[in-house]
Amino acid sequence: MAVSVTLPALGESVTEGTVTRWLKAEGERVEADEPLLEVSTDKVDTEIPAPSAGVLTSIKVAEDETVEVGAELAVIDDGGAAPAEAPAAEPAPAAEPAPAAQPEPAPAPAAEAPAPAAAAPAGGAEGTDVVLPALGESVTEGTVTRWLKEVGESVEADEPLLEVSTDKVDTEIPAPVAGTLLEILVGEDETAEVGAKLAVIGAAGAAPAAAPAEAPAAPAPAPEPVQEAPAPAPAPQAPSAPAPQAVTPEPVAPEPAPAAPAPAPAPAATIPAPAAPEAEGAYVTPLVRKLAAENNVALSTVKGTGVGGRIRKQDVIAAAEAAKAAQAAQAQAPAAAAPKAAPQEVSPLRGQTIKMPRMRKVIGDNMMKALHSQAQLTSVVEVDVTKVMRLRARAKEAFAQREGVKLSPMPFFVKAAVQALKAHPAINARINEDDNTITYFDVENVGIAVDAEKGLMTPVIKNAGDLNIAGLSKKTAELAGKVRSNKITPDEVSGATFTISNTGSRGALFDTIIVPPNQVAILGIGATVKRPVVITHPELGETIAVRDMTYVALSYDHRLVDGADAARYLTAVKEILEAGEFEVDLGL
Template sequence: MAIIEMKVPELAESITEVTLAQFLISDGDVVEMDQPICEMETDKASQELFAEKAGKVTFVAEEGADLAVGALICTIDTSVAPAPKTEAPVATPKPAPREKSAPVVEAKKEESYAKGHASPAASKMITENNLDTSSIQGSGPGGRITKADVLKAFAEGNVTIQQGAEAIVRQSKAFARTESEAKMSRLRRTISERLVFAKNSTAMLTTFNEVDMKPVMDLRRKHKEKFKETHGVNLGFMSFFTKAVCHALQEFPSVNAYINPEKSLITYHDYCDISIAVSTPKGLVVPVIRNAESLSMWEIEKEVKRLAIAGRDGKLSIGDMEGGTFSITNGGVFGSLMSTPILNPPQSAILGMHKIEERPVAIEGKVEIRPMMYLALSYDHRIIDGKESVSFLVAVKDMLENPEKLLLGTDPVDLLLGM
């Protein structure tokens, strides 16, 4: 009998402990080589542990346990071989006899289950409007309630919001005072610790400005279809902001620097690794776009898309999360009109994007309605002076309101004339 011990691997220099988030198989399962066994949470991201050999798995650690690097998670008995894949075709002849009786049986089951149940689209409308489904007649297969049935009930007055409210009040949960507790995930603990550290260890200050988004929106509207056709990715706002930030960071290097107060050192970076805040089901993560100053608009958009999908699916690697010299966060996607973003140490500044909202503004002595966005720059006053922070934000605003400057970091006409 050959037993292999599966231990917590060394993931990164700074990671000494992980949390065993969940097993992806059952205890005693026989797995294939390289099959994912469990998911581990680190301070920065989630990582899967893959089987080194095929065999029977026996759990040693428990889900939710904090494990040091090198700790035993499970064992694999390689003397137990997985079932041969050739057995799968044996199941193929079975559908033939089922075909005769299946329609009758399945139809009855569908009728008994579907009646009174809502489709996903209908369920969403019912939930949003707090409706009582008992007053809605389903016309879908087996009596299932469809979106059209909900709209019809509205039109005919069969259901009202008041009825929905009454239904909620009648429920026992309406005035319940129950409480529940849940263990914080390692990622949530790390986020909370870093946020408190940022507030307590930096001289954080925020400066604001607003930008007229009409030039960028006009440019996107004009070129978005051709851009997607050419590059296979949508033209979003993030590439414009990333480009503008990179040009401004090269003009104001202290905004792109780290401070080490213990050694009285300031580390300047001649590159721009831009961290973008991504909201995931497990919490906020901040993956990094490397050397963003050297990337084209479409390369930035492709990298943003890759990182966003990886974050959503829990596939971000440690390498995706490490480093970063400046951060961008967009609260506007959630409807935020203005906020004061918090620093992401050891970085010295973070830019907050917000909701685009039409507002009356003065343009050459006339009042016009323009799509405006508030910008917020939070910065560490120990390393960045007020003049630099304000000038940096004004530079970002200027390039967004004059997108042609994003090409070279300055007005092409000024460059042509040597001004």
């Protein structure tokens, strides 16, 4: 039967896509959900999986051609009869040494051939299904990038079970219940639709143990002449597993004749096997490794507080803060020599050539689109934030106890920025290219740039103009935590009318930041540093004092925002911060 491959909907505003590369040629066999081609849109580049297994008989759209959503891209011929004939022909020679048994094996494969195919989805495992949840309004499918557990391992309820990548975000899927992972149905790098079954979790049983039982039987192929007619049964099974791994089960299958249908899940169970070498102790996420590397924390010295002794982000942060406290204590002692630079470890990427990550490509495309479609430039002002820093120092302990989050300087900048936006609508606006109009927003949805392991992401604080310092602190911490734990949803990274980037968090004085698409301005916060400044004292007159100083930069689209508009907005932000009238918000 011919199956049509069409261009799926890849987002609300995406109406067409360009075929950039075919991963299969006409006449080649493809498996269900195997990547078939690569498509580029104005938002993301993504792979289109095969809707079913079969032979790619016709390619309708060539590379570099652009088609609309729903257009036919190719045709796959699902020839189900061909695999059934091959096993039927093999039993005759296999049964030659035992002519008496020849009449019975011949029908056996024909009867059993459909049985493994039907058993493959069920896998013989009974328990709770793990399904791909809805990850956003326009997200219809996701690709399994990594299994965090292997078949046979125990999992806790809500413990991260696997990582899934979509065209918008990468996230972790938690286990719905506690139990044992009995079966994995979707392997790594395979794509499944929302609602598809990914795995089965049940009580500890013998199902996962079937795969290890099969391995020791492999060295004993002596009973080959026995009427092992089910031997061809794994052959039709091979297409359902990733291509190279399906070859191994064929020589193994002749030995355990009675268990031939049961080992069906064995090839799937081998998919997450590469994760085993990493699991010398508790599983450590890439985020935790990155945090540990950035803070020079040896993971071997950190005691994990997560499930099964798993090292969490909070454990690394606590270890880093303890190390900083020890360093501060040493710094207070008289230092005989200048401080030494921190040791720089050689990156494992040095000398490597790798494929550009999908998220990096999306970020790059968006930045290039913004630069090519806007007339961008940057204005900078210097701000004395001494009063803000003193207020924060006075309030941070009581604030943390009362609100449950740390009081960082960032909410003060966000508060000042959104207050100024209400008086300067040209900064919080959008140019509508289609009808040559301008939309001045009556709401302040502020995107907060977050440095994540897979690249810069910008979750959005909706209605930020209605929040106080405590509300902004909680929302910022919540969204940043979701980004770094891969739990952010597409809805939480869309809808920004204005963006703020804390470029000073890594020590930069200021940056000429790029205005995101569909916005006209972005505010950059530089590092806060203590330095001598000339100030006017009511009694001493002009004098030099040590102050907390920072640079605040505004990049804007000159098509709508003039330099005077940018300067007026920056001056308003500067006045709000230097006045530092946040006592009511802080309960002082």
